[in-house]
Amino acid sequence: MSTLRYGTRRTLLLPMLLSAKNRFFPTGSFPIKSIGVGIFCLVLCTVIFNVTLRVITYFHAQDELGVILSLKIFQMAWILIFVMLIFSCMVSAVSSVYLSQDNEIVFSAPITTPELYFMRYISNTIYTSWMMIIFSLPLFASYGIVFHTPPLYWLLMVITLVSMACSATCFGLLVTVILINIFPARHTKDIILYLSLCFGVLILFLIRLLKPEDMVYFDKYGFLIDHLSKISKPAAPYIPAGWAANFLSLYLLDLEIDWLLLGLILLTPFALYFLGEGAMKMWFFPGYSKSQESFGGNTKFGKKRKYLPNTWQWVFSKEFKIFARDSSEWSQLFMIAALVVIYLYNFKLLPIERASFSEEFITNLIAFLNIGLAGFIITSLSARFVFPSIGAEGGAFYHIRSSPLSIRRFLMYKFLFYVIPFTFLSLTLIIISNRILHIEGPMWWISFLINLFITWTVVALGLGFGAVYADFKTENKTVTMGSMGAVMFILTATALQVVIIFIGANPVYRIVRRWLNDHVLNLSDLYFLTAWVLISIAISLGLVIYYFRKGINMLGNS
Amino acid sequence: MNHKKLPKTGIIIENLVKRYGTFTAIDNISLEVNAGQIFGFLGPNGAGKTTTIKILAGLLKPDTGNVLINGYNLAEEPVMCKLHTGHIPDRPFLYEKLTGDEFLRFIASLYNLSTETFEKNVDRLLTLFDLTDWQDHLIESYSHGMRQKLIMTSAFMLETPTIIVDEPMVGLDPKSARIVKELFKNHARTGGSIFLSTHSLEVAEELCDRIAIILNGRIKTVGDMESLRKEASLETSDLEEVFLELTEAEELTEVIEALKNMD
Numbered sequence: 001m002s003t004l005r006y007g008t009r010r011t012l013l014l015p016m017l018l019s020a021k022n023r024f025f026p027t028g029s030f031p032i033k034s035i036g037v038g039i040f041c042l043v044l045c046t047v048i049f050n051v052t053l054r055v056i057t058y059f060h061a062q063d064e065l066g067v068i069l070s071l072k073i074f075q076m077a078w079i080l081i082f083v084m085l086i087f088s089c090m091v092s093a094v095s096s097v098y099l100s101q102d103n104e105i106v107f108s109a110p111i112t113t114p115e116l117y118f119m120r121y122i123s124n125t126i127y128t129s130w131m132m133i134i135f136s137l138p139l140f141a142s143y144g145i146v147f148h149t150p151p152l153y154w155l156l157m158v159i160t161l162v163s164m165a166c167s168a169t170c171f172g173l174l175v176t177v178i179l180i181n182i183f184p185a186r187h188t189k190d191i192i193l194y195l196s197l198c199f200g201v202l203i204l205f206l207i208r209l210l211k212p213e214d215m216v217y218f219d220k221y222g223f224l225i226d227h228l229s230k231i232s233k234p235a236a237p238y239i240p241a242g243w244a245a246n247f248l249s250l251y252l253l254d255l256e257i258d259w260l261l262l263g264l265i266l267l268t269p270f271a272l273y274f275l276g277e278g279a280m281k282m283w284f285f286p287g288y289s290k291s292q293e294s295f296g297g298n299t300k301f302g303k304k305r306k307y308l309p310n311t312w313q314w315v316f317s318k319e320f321k322i323f324a325r326d327s328s329e330w331s332q333l334f335m336i337a338a339l340v341v342i343y344l345y346n347f348k349l350l351p352i353e354r355a356s357f358s359e360e361f362i363t364n365l366i367a368f369l370n371i372g373l374a375g376f377i378i379t380s381l382s383a384r385f386v387f388p389s390i391g392a393e394g395g396a397f398y399h400i401r402s403s404p405l406s407i408r409r410f411l412m413y414k415f416l417f418y419v420i421p422f423t424f425l426s427l428t429l430i431i432i433s434n435r436i437l438h439i440e441g442p443m444w445w446i447s448f449l450i451n452l453f454i455t456w457t458v459v460a461l462g463l464g465f466g467a468v469y470a471d472f473k474t475e476n477k478t479v480t481m482g483s484m485g486a487v488m489f490i491l492t493a494t495a496l497q498v499v500i501i502f503i504g505a506n507p508v509y510r511i512v513r514r515w516l517n518d519h520v521l522n523l524s525d526l527y528f529l530t531a532w533v534l535i536s537i538a539i540s541l542g543l544v545i546y547y548f549r550k551g552i553n554m555l556g557n558s
Numbered sequence: 559m560n561h562k563k564l565p566k567t568g569i570i571i572e573n574l575v576k577r578y579g580t581f582t583a584i585d586n587i588s589l590e591v592n593a594g595q596i597f598g599f600l601g602p603n604g605a606g607k608t609t610t611i612k613i614l615a616g617l618l619k620p621d622t623g624n625v626l627i628n629g630y631n632l633a634e635e636p637v638m639c640k641l642h643t644g645h646i647p648d649r650p651f652l653y654e655k656l657t658g659d660e661f662l663r664f665i666a667s668l669y670n671l672s673t674e675t676f677e678k679n680v681d682r683l684l685t686l687f688d689l690t691d692w693q694d695h696l697i698e699s700y701s702h703g704m705r706q707k708l709i710m711t712s713a714f715m716l717e718t719p720t721i722i723v724d725e726p727m728v729g730l731d732p733k734s735a736r737i738v739k740e741l742f743k744n745h746a747r748t749g750g751s752i753f754l755s756t757h758s759l760e761v762a763e764e765l766c767d768r769i770a771i772i773l774n775g776r777i778k779t780v781g782d783m784e785s786l787r788k789e790a791s792l793e794t795s796d797l798e799e800v801f802l803e804l805t806e807a808e809e810l811t812e813v814i815e816a817l818k819n820m821d
Contacts, residue, residue, distance in 0.1 A: 307663050307676045314667035318656060325655040325696070395651025402615040402645040403668035404637045557619055 008111055012119035015102065016126070033484070041134060049138035056146040071252070074143060075245035080203065081136055082164055082241030087196040088128045089172030090179075094192060096120055096127075097173070097284075098180055098291040107288065117280040121173060121273065128172075129165035136161065140248070147252040156251060156262075160244045163265045167240045170272030177279045180287035190327045197331055201338040240268050311405060315413040319389075329385075336381065336425075343377065343429060347436040363437040364512050367447050372501045374429040375454040378422060379493040386418045386462030387489050388480035390555070391471040397555075407555050411463055411548065419459045426455040441515045446508055446529075450536070454500065457540040458493045464544060465489035467551025496543060500536045507532045567629050568592045568751040569614065569720060574623035576609050583609040584620070585775035591751050591768075593719070596742055598766030599755040600801060606775040607755040608648070611724045614753060615645040627720055641669065644713035648725035650705035654698040658689060658708050661697060665712045679715040686737050687711055702729040714741055721745060723754045727761055739765060759798050771801065 024034040059066035097120050106116065140161070144153040176192070183191060247261040323329050352362050393400065400410055430451045434444055469485020480486060507528035514522055569591040576584040584606045591597040601607050612618040614625060616636050625632040627639040653661060659680075666676045684690045687707040692700065700708065706729045713721055726742075727735050742752055742765055756762050762769055763783065770780040779789050786800050 307666060307673055307680075309667050309670050309672065309676075311667045311670065314664045318653065318660070318664050321660065322653060322655040395649065396653050398615075398617055398645070398647060398651065399665060400668070401617050402640060402643070403665070404641040404670070405668045406637060 008115055009118050012106070012111065012115060013122055016123050045135065045138045048135060049142055052139050052142040053145060056142055060146055070143075070146075071249050074140075074249060074252075075242070077136070077139065078164070078241045078245040078248075079239070081132055082168055082239065082244075083199065085129055085132055085165060085168035086172045086175075087192065087199060088132075089124055089169045090176050090192045091196060092124055092128050093120070093173050093176040094180070096124060097176065098288055103288075113281050113284055114277050116284070117173075117277050121169060121276070124173065125166060125169040128169060133161055133165055143248075143252055149252060149255065153248075153251055156257075157248060160248060160265055163269055164240060164244055166269035167272055170269060170276045174272065174276040174279050177276070177283050177287060180291060181283045190331075193328055193331055197334050200335055240265065243268075311409075312413050312416075315405075315410065316417050319414070319417045322392075332384070339377070340425070340429065343373075344432050344436065347433050358516075360516055363439060364443045364516065367434055367437055367439045367443050368505075368508055368512075369501070370430070370433055371447050371451050371454065372497050374426055374433075374451055375458065375497040376494065377429065378426050378455050378458050379490055379497070381425070382418075382422070382458050382462035382493070383486050383490050384481050386422075386459055387466040387469075387486050388474075389414060389418070390463065390466040390551075391469075391474055391480055393470075394472050397470075397472055401555070407467075407552050408548075411467060411552065415460055415463055418463070419456055422455050422459050423452065426451050441519075442511050442521065443508070443515075446511075450500070450504070450533075453536070453540070454497055457496065457544060460544040461493050461496075461547060462489060464547025464551045465492070468547060468554050470551075470555065492543070496540060499539065503535060504532045567626075568595065569597075569628075569753055570624075570626040571610075571614075572624040572626075574610070574613065574625065575621045576606075576613065576618065577621055582775050584613075586623070587772070587775070587777045589770055589777065589780065591753055593751050594746050594749050595767045596746050596752045596754060596765050598762040598769040599753060599772065600757075600759070600762055600769060601772035601778075605772045607772060608724060610772070611647075611722055611753070611755050614722050615643065615647075616640050617645075642718050642720055644716050644718040644721040646709055646713045646721065646723040646726060648728060650702070650709045650729075652697045652700075652705055652708065655696060657694050657696055658684075658700070659693040661708065662693075662712055662715065666715065669716050669718075671716060675717060676715065679717065680711070683711040683714055686741075687734060703731055703734065706730055707734055710738060710741070714745075719750050721750065721752045723752060723756075725756055725758075726754060727756070727758055759801055 024037075025031045056070050059070040106119070137158070140157050141154065144157065147153075179191070243261045243264050247258055247265060250256050250258050250261075347366075350366065352359055352366075390397075401407070427448070430447055434447060439447070465485055465488060469483065469488070471480060471483065471485075474480050474483075507525065510525045511521065511529055514520060514525060569589070571587060571589040574584050574587050575582070587606075587610070589597075599607055599610065609618065613620050614627070614632075616632060616639060625639075628642045630638040630642065632639045653664075656664065662680055663676075666680075681690075684693055687710065689704065689707055689711065692704060697705065697708070710726075713723075721742075723742075726738055730738060739761070742754070745752060746767070754762070754766065768780065768782055769786060771778040771786075779786060781789070783800075
């Protein structure tokens with residue numbers, strides 16, 4: 001019987017393993033995509049490793065304070081990673097344990113609750129922590145190089161990292177199982193999502209208020225260490241991440257192994273696993289049953305108004321209602337608001353007075369480069385909201401395709417729906433940052449108009465790429481953001497902005513220099529500027545038309 | 559727009575071919591569905607039914623061949639064809655975060671349906687399908703059957719002269735199934751045409767004026783029940799026998815016998 005049970009556990013993991021195999025190593029074809037992803041990860045890891053190595057080496061070169069500061073950052077990184085893993089696991093656990101589509105097949109099969117727990121535990125651990133483990137390895141590995149540790153550090157680091165991932169998943173699952181018994185599954189998911197967002201916003205503010213730019217000034221190290229201690233110290237001794245950080249810090253400094261901490265690190269995942277299994281036995285079925293009952297709820301929406309045929313108005317209305325009723329969508333606005341505040345706050349903190357050029361020249365230069373920065377924010381947000389909006393139609397897209405509304409017109413309505421808030425956002429970024437920098441004259445208008453133009457182009461490109469790479473089967477928009485199509489979109493949009501800014505540097509420099517010196521505009525400078533604008537429009541329009549047409553063709557034949 | 563006034567010449571399919579890579583899903587099929595007719599489209603799994611339906615609904619582009627819907631060529635005037643066609647798919651994909659009422663208004667707007675037609679039809683159809691109390695609830699809280707009924711409501715409210723249906727009775731309770739059958743018959747009585755793909759031979763036998771059987775992408779036979787029986791040399795048999803005979807499923811008899819003998 002026990003053989004059968006172990007067989008069941010292995011069987012339960014088969015869908016995940018086989019799906020991964022089919023995805024990364026499809027039978028009969030060369031796994032070019034997987035190799036591409038592998039190379040991309042490797043490059044990113046190398047970049048993280050090199051950047052961290054340089055930063056830590058720089059700190060070490062300063063003084064003893066530099067070593068302490070680097071270890072404080074080390075501890076904070078462990079705590080952050082651990083908390084992020086817990087939140088990520090909780091959000092994932094509500095979906096995978098209670099709301100997943102395969103639940104009806106799995107739960108109706110003759111398997112025990114501990115087996116179910118095992119299945120969900122393994123899949124959650126892999127899904128939520130693989131990325132964190134891979135990308136934090138080079139980060140922590142660089143400490144080993146700087147502190148000249150023997151190879152044992154690498155082994156201890158990997159063991160600690162895996163143990164943290166397992167502990168975070170166990171803890172996340174345990175809390176989720178308890179929460180589902182208090183709230184309905186969908187509400188629990190919303191609550192965890194809001195908590196995660198609040199945590200994200202808090203982290204953003206903490207990091208910003210830390211003023212990382214001060215790390216280049218040795219005289220400010222004391223303040224930074226004090227600040228970091230306030231953030232990480234009170235929690236550290238009581239959570240596994242604190243044990244991990246303290247354990248490895250001790251080894252980095254003195255090559256000593258604290259056996260008590262190592263014992264805690266190794267045993268905690270097992271203890272939490274069995275606690276979670278116990279909670280699952282007690283509360284899983286009532287919670288699952290409740291999650292079925294709470295599907296949809298009984299909320300009624302809207303008062304009836306007279307129906308009036310107006311296609312664009314109803315496409316807008318549909319888009320808005322779907323966005324407003326999906327908490328995973330609108331709640332992201334808080335994060336965006338925090339980003340905008342931090343973005344603008346950065347301009348206040350710029351050490352312009354330390355620059356060797358005239359203040360006016362520097363502020364104008366920053367305003368010009370700010371076109372690219374604001375454009376990059378618009379690109380990132382387009383990748384999150386605009387790019388997945390076509391695929392998000394899901395199976396229901398056939399209503400559009402089988403209706404008399406052409407795909408071209410549908411895309412135009414979508415464009416108008418998204419371009420309005422994006423225009424508002426980009427203008428907010430540009431106008432306020434220009435005000436903080438006291439920008440006046442031609443640069444104000446150049447940054448205003450070019451940013452407007454870039455925003456419209458990027459939103460249109462987002463839709464075009466979204467149409468070309470539409471994935472109607474994906475349930476989660478966040479997953480779409482990491483797809484090949486999204487990466488291609490980000491690269492293309494960013495490259496376009498780099499080109500626009502690069503070829504605009506000279507004409508803008510000529511205009512602005514003359515304006516700053518003499519407060520006049522020269523006709524030949526204006527010709528150059530016009531040529532730049534026309535070339536930018538031609539390149540952008542060409543790209544947009546190409547991808548829109550390609551998208552319309554792809555959607556028409558999908 | 560009053561769709562009742564539009565010309566009702568049904569559907570004409572000419573030499574339609576659709577390939578997926580090297581696999582030919584539809585191999586040169588030609589069919590005609592007249593106005594006032596319910597046309598049954600039968601065939602085993604993978605025979606090419608859904609591909610044909612998707613082409614007729616404008617969801618898939620054929621490699622060669624023509625489709626005329628109410629006199630309009632689907633390749634040349636897709637918008638006019640779609641304006642004349644209601645489509646009921648086999649799987650009711652809907653916008654989960656809209657209410658039933660909002661969904662219907664959205665679809666009506668896509669077809670530019672007049673306020674009068676919308677108001678006249680929607681209340682009647684929602685009442686018929688017992689959806690009135692649910693119209694202001696999010697679609698995510700609907701059962702499979704309710705979703706199917708909402709799709710039916712959206713297709714019938716449009717009053718298009720042609721309706722294309724893929725597996726109409728999936729998920730419907732007996733009462734709703736009865737209502738749908740009556741709606742189909744009424745649509746045909748008033749001069750509309752219905753192209754209906756189904757696995758339910760009872761439904762086909764009860765509703766369809768003419769039936770086509772498709773096998774491996776080719777039309778095996780077309781005709782009314784009488785002519786199909788004659789072709790299968792089974793003058794007194796029901797549609798199931800005729801279907802099995804015409805789709806070359808003789809080996810099924812042996813399988814059934816083997817199953818009967820299993821303990």
